Amino acid sequence: MELLILVWRQYRWSFISVMALSLASAALGIGLIAFINQRLIETVDTTVMVLPEFLGLLLLLMVVTLGSQLALTTLGHHFVYRLRSEFIKRILDTHVERIEQLGSASLLAGLTSDIRNITIAFVRLPELVQGIILTVGSAAYLAMLSTKMLLVTAIWMAITIWGGFVLVARVYQHMATLRETEDNLYNDYQTVLEGRKELTLNRERAEQIFQQCYTPDAKEYRHHIIRADTFHLSAVNWSNIMMQGAIGLVFWMANSLGWADTNVAATYSLTLLFLRTPLLSAVGALPTLLTAQVAFNKLNKFALAPYNPDFPQPKAFPHWKTLELRNVVFHYQDNAFSVGPINLTIHRGELLFLIGGNGSGKSTLAMLLTGLYQPQSGTILLDGQPIAAGQPEDYRKLFSAVFTDVWLFDRLLGPQGKPANPALVDKWLEHLKMTHKLELNDGRILNLNLSKGQKKRIALLLALAEERDIILLDEWAADQDPHFRREFYQVLLPLMQGMGKTIFAISHDDHYFIHADRLLEMRNGQLTELTGEERDAASRDAVARTA
The missing domain is CATH 3.40.50.300 (P-loop containing nucleotide triphosphate hydrolases)
Structure with missing residues (x-):
């Protein structure tokens, strides 16, 4: 996505550092599962140190995971600050004629709605990154336990992800239309606020504005936001049900097909349960990233002046005639x-x-x-x-x-x-x-x-x-x-x-x-x-x- 590519270009080394923290968090999460499997399931460790080791690993996982999420969120807010500041500076540098063509309503929508949507996306971005990294890392760990079970589980998960993406694609379509509708609503708001005296004097005009201008735009917004939420919730529930189905599939492969013993099946199930929350969070975060991409595209369509951080000092003509x-x-x-x-x-x-x-x-x-x-x-x-x-x-x-x-x-x-x-x-x-x-x-x-x-x-x-x-x-x-x-x-x-x-x-x-x-x-x-x-x-x- 263009948005993430821009973040990479502007904050490359910070982004690499954040990804390293996310990888460390994923490795610790998988290590925790391996610890449970090796020390508490396959061979029960009765030594007194197993509990402090387990709690220490939990604490380390919490610290690293929190650190990676905070680092990514902070990076996102720095990017949004820079994006907002550049947008304001580009408005200041753009010819008045172009600003008048765009209209204040669409620019205000960009400064409020679009920037807000990009901010929300970066707040949710850690969930998406964590979900992807944990899924890849867990798959590598499960491959060591049973390749055949991993293959079937991977196919099952691929179907899960494909179904989620189909539903999320519909979310994106409605979000794109929704953004255009927001411009119309901002125009309606501007009419109501700036024409308040005239509309108070003429209630027929007020009714006409409300019924024929605002209401159709508000209904269109309602239609698309309901459809977007419907497909989003469908994607979340689809992923949830398929994850639960994957656990049942694992035990069926282990017990009915004899591909693994109960301990391996338990470890598989534990890993899938461990993945369930990050994966669902990732699916839930994806629409916000798609909405942010729509917002980012909208900001780019304004065709404002190129960004120049400086305010050049004009030269005076003191002696003109x-x-x-x-x-x-x-x-x-x-x-x-x-x-x-x-x-x-x-x-x-x-x-x-x-x-x-x-x-x-x-x-x-x-x-x-x-x-x-x-x-x-x-x-x-x-x-x-x-x-x-x-x-x-x-x-x-x-x-x-x-x-x-x-x-x-x-x-x-x-x-x-x-x-x-x-x-x-x-x-x-x-x-x-x-x-x-x-x-x-x-x-x-x-x-x-x-x-x-x-x-x-x-x-x-x-x-x-x-x-x-x-x-x-x-x-x-x-x-x-x-x-x-x-x-x-x-x-x-x-x-x-x-x-x-x-x-x-x-x-x-x-x-x-x-x-x-x-x-x-x-x-x-x-x-x-x-x-x-x-x-x-x-x-x-x-x-x-x-x-």
């Missing part, structure tokens, strides 16, 4: 909408407003401008020099942004990830009217339970604390009250320009267009600059231009 988008074209994967070709030159220190109707391409242009989307064609240039393919991080270092779907982080960071400038933070807390509403402790925001407008103000503070050259504001003022909206356009934007910021603001507030150095418009994916009478008309009534 112009930023140019030249013939930039972008289209979404389904080709339903495209933007471009875009031609735009931004001069350092400018205040630009971008207007346009819903679906005109404003947000897409913002993503292209900030380097979060990669254009299919065209070039982005800084001071006339194209941004190389290996420089996206360097280019993105120019930007701070406050998007419409803002996410608030609880720590203020300054340039290069260092603590934010306290003087700058205090100054802008006052400008944003948040001095007495925000609790800060050593750069950490303690209260994020704020209104949407207040969250936007804190997001602006976070962006300014980074002290980057260009700031993108996506309809920032839309959630502010009329008084503070005027404050934003007439006071805050000039203050930012006074700090040397280049500001690219998406806005619908036509009353304040007069404050922009340049007014841009997106319409059907095409960008134009409004000047003269067109700009005056847009400043009088921007709504008319979106009709």
Whole structure:
């Protein structure tokens, strides 16, 4: 299996050490059976030391077995920790466009369900390893007692294992389908949680979501989990019954066919009884390993960025003068909408407003401008020099942004990830009217339970604390009250320009267009600059231009 191969590659010597411990445990287990056979069955040892020797062997077996299981479990948890950390890092390194295509629900399912299933598999892996090693070792010991009986018993056990694998294969099929159903359920959960206000207001919609979306997915999940459990329990019971049948078969071969005496038959039976629990545990553990393989395959299907343990430090462009988008074209994967070709030159220190109707391409242009989307064609240039393919991080270092779907982080960071400038933070807390509403402790925001407008103000503070050259504001003022909206356009934007910021603001507030150095418009994916009478008309009534 790919999962075990990956463990072998990453933890080869640790894996070898664990296997050595498991072999020692199996050898001690078989040695215990041999001790019972030779000292307590074939020739009864009446010396006083036989009991301490037996108890000592039992204690040693317990210590080595526990040690091997703990070592394998610990190795598994180290692997899962590494897998989870690599998955998170790959998400951080993957293009935003790809993350949006995958959706948060499927990624959360990967981080929770898939990682959990892999963890469970490694917790149960010692049972599988112990079962296999003990079975092989016991077979070697039984061969020394009676080859003919071993041959028949081996055939019987082969039938047992084959039947178990047939049943377990059905478990795997249902688990694979089950994993796909889990993605749908996570989408349903997300709908219920994030749409809770709307669903509380509209009970008909709530019923529709529950009956037509959640219930079919939940029923499909129930169907496949019941089938998987049915085949799993069938495999366990099949193995259990066949093991008991093997004991009866041994005594029949010994007594009816005369292939061995009663002592050998007793030793065979004792060995099979000894194997019964490890073998049943191995059969029980196999579905968890198969489920883990399904989860591992699912994680690999996300097609995230390759794992890179480092966080390369982007290089700054401290003295740039112009930023140019030249013939930039972008289209979404389904080709339903495209933007471009875009031609735009931004001069350092400018205040630009971008207007346009819903679906005109404003947000897409913002993503292209900030380097979060990669254009299919065209070039982005800084001071006339194209941004190389290996420089996206360097280019993105120019930007701070406050998007419409803002996410608030609880720590203020300054340039290069260092603590934010306290003087700058205090100054802008006052400008944003948040001095007495925000609790800060050593750069950490303690209260994020704020209104949407207040969250936007804190997001602006976070962006300014980074002290980057260009700031993108996506309809920032839309959630502010009329008084503070005027404050934003007439006071805050000039203050930012006074700090040397280049500001690219998406806005619908036509009353304040007069404050922009340049007014841009997106319409059907095409960008134009409004000047003269067109700009005056847009400043009088921007709504008319979106009709």
